[in-house]
Amino acid sequence: MDTAVAHASPAAAEGSKHKLSAGKLGIWLFLGTEIMFFMGLVAVYINERFGAEAWPSNYIQGFDPQEDPYVLNNKHFGAANTFVLILSSVLVVLAHNAVLRGELKRMRVLLVLVLLLGCVFMGIKGVEYEHKIHFGIYPGGEGAERMGAIVAEEKGLDPAKVNDGNMFASTYFLVTGCHALHVIGGIIWLLAIVLLSFRSSFGKQSHYMVEYFGLYWHFVDVVWIFLFPLIYIMQAV
Amino acid sequence: MNATAHNPGDHGHHHEPGLIRKYIFSTDHKMIGIQFMLTTLTFFAVGGLLALGVRWQLAWPWQEMPVIGKMLFSETGNVISPEFYTMLFTMHASVMIFFVIIPMLIGAFANFCVPLMIGARDMAFPTLNMLSYWFFWPAFLIMGYSFFVEGGAAAAGWTAYPPLSTIPSAAPASGGGQTFWLVALIFVGISSMMGSVNYITTIIKMRAPGMTMFRMPMTVWSIFITAILQAFALPVLTAALVMQLLDRTLMTGFFNPSDLVVNNVTVATGGGQPILWQHLFWFYSHPAVYIMILPAMGIVSDVLSTFARKPLFGYRPMVYSISGIAGLGFIVWGHHMFQSGMNPMLGATFMVSTMMIALPSAIKTFNWLGTLWRGELHFTTPMLFAVGFVSVFAIGGLSGIFMAATPVDIFIHDTYFIVAHIHYVLMGGSAFGIFAGIYYWFPKMFGRTMSDGWGKVHFFGTFVAMNCTFFPMHVLGAAGMPRRLADPYHYATYEHLLWLNQFITVSALVLGGFQVIFALNFLFSLFGGEKASQNPWRSNTLEWAAPSPPPHGNFEAIPTVYRGPYEYASPEVEEDYLPQHVPTPASTPGATI
Amino acid sequence: MRKLWSLLFLLVPVGAVYLFWIAPDYQWSLPTNKSSFGEGIDKLYNLILWITGVTFVLVNAFLVYFMFRYSAKRENKAAAHVHGNHALEVIWTIVPSLILIFIAFVQMKEWQEVKFQSKFPDALQEKAETEAGEKPSLVQAMARVTARQFEWRITYPGPDGQYDTVDDIQTVNELHMPGYKGDEGQEPIPFLIDLESADVLHSFFVPQFRIKQDAVPGMTIKVWFDAKLDGGPEDDLEFERLPKNQYDLVCAELCGWGHYKMKGRVYVHTPEEYQAWLESQGPE
Numbered sequence A: 001m002d003t004a005v006a007h008a009s010p011a012a013a014e015g016s017k018h019k020l021s022a023g024k025l026g027i028w029l030f031l032g033t034e035i036m037f038f039m040g041l042v043a044v045y046i047n048e049r050f051g052a053e054a055w056p057s058n059y060i061q062g063f064d065p066q067e068d069p070y071v072l073n074n075k076h077f078g079a080a081n082t083f084v085l086i087l088s089s090v091l092v093v094l095a096h097n098a099v100l101r102g103e104l105k106r107m108r109v110l111l112v113l114v115l116l117l118g119c120v121f122m123g124i125k126g127v128e129y130e131h132k133i134h135f136g137i138y139p140g141g142e143g144a145e146r147m148g149a150i151v152a153e154e155k156g157l158d159p160a161k162v163n164d165g166n167m168f169a170s171t172y173f174l175v176t177g178c179h180a181l182h183v184i185g186g187i188i189w190l191l192a193i194v195l196l197s198f199r200s201s202f203g204k205q206s207h208y209m210v211e212y213f214g215l216y217w218h219f220v221d222v223v224w225i226f227l228f229p230l231i232y233i234m235q236a237v
Numbered sequence B: 001m002n003a004t005a006h007n008p009g010d011h012g013h014h015h016e017p018g019l020i021r022k023y024i025f026s027t028d029h030k031m032i033g034i035q036f037m038l039t040t041l042t043f044f045a046v047g048g049l050l051a052l053g054v055r056w057q058l059a060w061p062w063q064e065m066p067v068i069g070k071m072l073f074s075e076t077g078n079v080i081s082p083e084f085y086t087m088l089f090t091m092h093a094s095v096m097i098f099f100v101i102i103p104m105l106i107g108a109f110a111n112f113c114v115p116l117m118i119g120a121r122d123m124a125f126p127t128l129n130m131l132s133y134w135f136f137w138p139a140f141l142i143m144g145y146s147f148f149v150e151g152g153a154a155a156a157g158w159t160a161y162p163p164l165s166t167i168p169s170a171a172p173a174s175g176g177g178q179t180f181w182l183v184a185l186i187f188v189g190i191s192s193m194m195g196s197v198n199y200i201t202t203i204i205k206m207r208a209p210g211m212t213m214f215r216m217p218m219t220v221w222s223i224f225i226t227a228i229l230q231a232f233a234l235p236v237l238t239a240a241l242v243m244q245l246l247d248r249t250l251m252t253g254f255f256n257p258s259d260l261v262v263n264n265v266t267v268a269t270g271g272g273q274p275i276l277w278q279h280l281f282w283f284y285s286h287p288a289v290y291i292m293i294l295p296a297m298g299i300v301s302d303v304l305s306t307f308a309r310k311p312l313f314g315y316r317p318m319v320y321s322i323s324g325i326a327g328l329g330f331i332v333w334g335h336h337m338f339q340s341g342m343n344p345m346l347g348a349t350f351m352v353s354t355m356m357i358a359l360p361s362a363i364k365t366f367n368w369l370g371t372l373w374r375g376e377l378h379f380t381t382p383m384l385f386a387v388g389f390v391s392v393f394a395i396g397g398l399s400g401i402f403m404a405a406t407p408v409d410i411f412i413h414d415t416y417f418i419v420a421h422i423h424y425v426l427m428g429g430s431a432f433g434i435f436a437g438i439y440y441w442f443p444k445m446f447g448r449t450m451s452d453g454w455g456k457v458h459f460f461g462t463f464v465a466m467n468c469t470f471f472p473m474h475v476l477g478a479a480g481m482p483r484r485l486a487d488p489y490h491y492a493t494y495e496h497l498l499w500l501n502q503f504i505t506v507s508a509l510v511l512g513g514f515q516v517i518f519a520l521n522f523l524f525s526l527f528g529g530e531k532a533s534q535n536p537w538r539s540n541t542l543e544w545a546a547p548s549p550p551p552h553g554n555f556e557a558i559p560t561v562y563r564g565p566y567e568y569a570s571p572e573v574e575e576d577y578l579p580q581h582v583p584t585p586a587s588t589p590g591a592t593i
Numbered sequence C: 001m002r003k004l005w006s007l008l009f010l011l012v013p014v015g016a017v018y019l020f021w022i023a024p025d026y027q028w029s030l031p032t033n034k035s036s037f038g039e040g041i042d043k044l045y046n047l048i049l050w051i052t053g054v055t056f057v058l059v060n061a062f063l064v065y066f067m068f069r070y071s072a073k074r075e076n077k078a079a080a081h082v083h084g085n086h087a088l089e090v091i092w093t094i095v096p097s098l099i100l101i102f103i104a105f106v107q108m109k110e111w112q113e114v115k116f117q118s119k120f121p122d123a124l125q126e127k128a129e130t131e132a133g134e135k136p137s138l139v140q141a142m143a144r145v146t147a148r149q150f151e152w153r154i155t156y157p158g159p160d161g162q163y164d165t166v167d168d169i170q171t172v173n174e175l176h177m178p179g180y181k182g183d184e185g186q187e188p189i190p191f192l193i194d195l196e197s198a199d200v201l202h203s204f205f206v207p208q209f210r211i212k213q214d215a216v217p218g219m220t221i222k223v224w225f226d227a228k229l230d231g232g233p234e235d236d237l238e239f240e241r242l243p244k245n246q247y248d249l250v251c252a253e254l255c256g257w258g259h260y261k262m263k264g265r266v267y268v269h270t271p272e273e274y275q276a277w278l279e280s281q282g283p284e
Ligand code: HEA
Pocket: B159, B289, B290, B292, B293, B335, B336, B354, B355, B357, B358, B359, B361, B362, B363, B365, B393, B394, B395, B396, B397, B398, B400, B401, B403, B404, B405, B409, B412, B413, B414, B418, B421, B422, B425, B426, B429, B430, C052, C055, C059, C096, C099, C100
């Protein structure tokens, strides 16, 4: 990348010893737009969550926690996923170091590990989704409505008028769903890098590929670190 | 993003690419700019014709349109039905805003001008640039297709307020149309996001030697700030569009309250808040109105200075003003929601911030006047449009003050006063800036000049007809006539406004007629216009240092910049202009102006 | 010839001022105001009209003059080599900002009066009564207005002062309210409505009362206004279109294909007539 733009931009060339490259600036800006996108989603979540009168909380009468412990957002799952993502973020950094030193094999192993961790994350997410859907907790689902109705009645509200169960399911799937799509996008991107790394032209100088991916992956991680307390921990209050 | 970033292939060697690569899947910023321009001009005709449909109904409600009526509306007895009317103004605004003004300013002009004006060979990410154009096409196609789906195209206003937009039973006319509308706008959003990332990077990284930030022409500055606005405001709209799409398709209820019965159909899900959409929408769409005016302001500044043969008055205050507009632009969105049921206390704070945002525009207006003062004005067509911009933008801006005043807005909100404001700033402001830019850069784009005589006819007609069309709308608004009404005369209060509306419609037809002159001038000049020299306007900025039209790679050698862009009438030289790249004995590379 | 362009630009301010000047003769301006707070709104409107009008004329005067005075004769490098002027910059930053701040702050009182619930007549009255140690009295004139596609449903609480009881009075598209004789110095009689929507957004708009408020499903929004009874001949022009003491209730927010026909009618009665009307509607 550096070489690609440098000859066309003497201004950049002048000061590019320490400044960031065009590609990296582009990635940062792209992540800036992504942050605003998630801000929009989280703003809606916070608004609905804290404006709600009968948000389903940890324990709901009528839903047997013994029988269906995954109905609500299970914080053990959330915590596990947090751990998975943080670990994978660390591995990306190591992979970048490896490619900088020209240790392509090592880099490849680390990247495949990251890829697997991404899949583990999606796996856990999948289990969560599966349970929710099984109990009808999805937008427009019967379970979501029932759950909301139970809480509403407990608080002496008219269940027809407050529909926070549905809102609970909607925001949950919206926010985690958009995040999961970003994880999937990352996995595909990563796969492409791993495949490209088998080409003979791939070498030290290609480190920026891992670097850019790493920035993106950290971003996906950071978003999750915000979502985890918002969705898994605060719902208990 | 990544895939395009490391594509050194077409960069280094400036060989001429093949035909398809040159004209269709081009990565050359100039060709992409021209593609954007031709596409948006076509859509300008579409949007304008939709507006004429609106105007027909308002002047001769429920009457058969000559000739076209039979072709289009045979099902409804040859007249525009109320459903169709709502669709007309919704699509008129959507097309004009998302397919004309925005892509014209930051697709066509930004692409064509930015690399040339900063002395670069191309954009930072040429492939991404091409993608950003081609991501527009799904939007065009989907939006176009939506006219033919069951129930017709979107009809909930360009603001798409829920629950009208989220609940299909609320508006029979927008069965699938609204969904298509949402998907199309998501594509526009992705495209614009790619564009803005590209512009910001290009402007930061690719400036020619000596081109410091404060030597950039106003056009580049305004596009830089606009791109930042766009990059950080647009994703919020995209998020909101996704949510509305889910509301319509997957039974979420972000914007639907509980317990709704619409048109005798019980809405199954809800729990959300309609006003939330308005917040998200205006969080983007208010900055969007500045996205639509700032580049036009930049163009006007450059054109005014060039044809006044005089340095731009107050260059730095101008730069600070656009930055101020952009910054404040993020905290005034609530002025669209004064009567929406939002907490009136919030309304009061939004009023204060809105008033303050008029200040940078005031500074700009005065600086434009300052530029004319003691100049040597050459009234070429681009200059006329630029001066025209100052004249009509002031009207549009000043009417904004009425609406920013919350108590006055109680009365004029959702009346034609707003419609007058919209069109003074958008048709009078943005579109005049666009016309100025087209006449100004046409020689650079195509190597030929547009006819100045016909250009003046176009300006004269547009200026007169546009004022006759839109100024009386203030009066309609003051009389309380609401917007988006298929038949205002249904109310006794507005019966007497009929003939004023007829006058407006006739003016609008004339206005359209003069745009045909423009279209013809454009087409004839494209193939038969007078050949243009490299620097026909004797202008200072770098694009005029490249041949007309510039070849692939733009410059033979990257120019070095010695001074700011507005050194007209400089005592240093004999000529009355002093281009940025021409060294004089007095100028050393490091000196600032 | 080159000077003629400035004349074209001169037409804009001249035409604009002329149109606003003659507009009242054709009733192309604010409809006759009928509410107590409407006067304030009209005053603010006129204030802004004057400020922006003068600014507008000044800006155009300079523009036209410069266009006339400095149009180029031939290319003779006549322009001044000036990059700006610090003092001017400061002046035209400070003066408009003072004007704008002034405009913003003169709005506050009126805005509070019309839209802040804490400043509503009933709230003020209640406050005054509790301070005076009296038992708060009920506000007499009130109704619930429910907007739906494409009509206005109006509910009066009936003698018991409670909604959703048997003695409620229901009307469709007809809003009856008491008015006061402003000319004879009578006190305004505030009318309070609870604005709701059953389906999509609508907006409650009575041009002559200068009141507008969106109706939002899921929310109950309190709105108040009052109405002067028609008096002298200055009202006559509008009577040609509207019967005396009757006004259009307009829906001002797009609510679907029938938005244009969502028309109601406001009937303003003397307090006695209003009582009589209420009684005539009540259950036997
Ligand atoms: C290019 C687009 C553009 C621009 C630049 C603006 C500029 C401004 N707009 Fe506008 N606006 C729109 C496009 C735009 N607007 C659109 C499309 C809508 C309607 C959306 C819809 O509902 O469909 C809208 C609606 C809208 C509303 C909502 C009204 C309502 O629905 O009730 C308000 C309210 O405050 C407002 C205010 C302003 C203000 C204060 C400015 C200011 O930035 C203007 C500043 C400029 C000047 C003031 C003029 C120059 C200055 C001087 C000559 C100096 C001296 C002046 C003084 C001392 C007063 N606009």
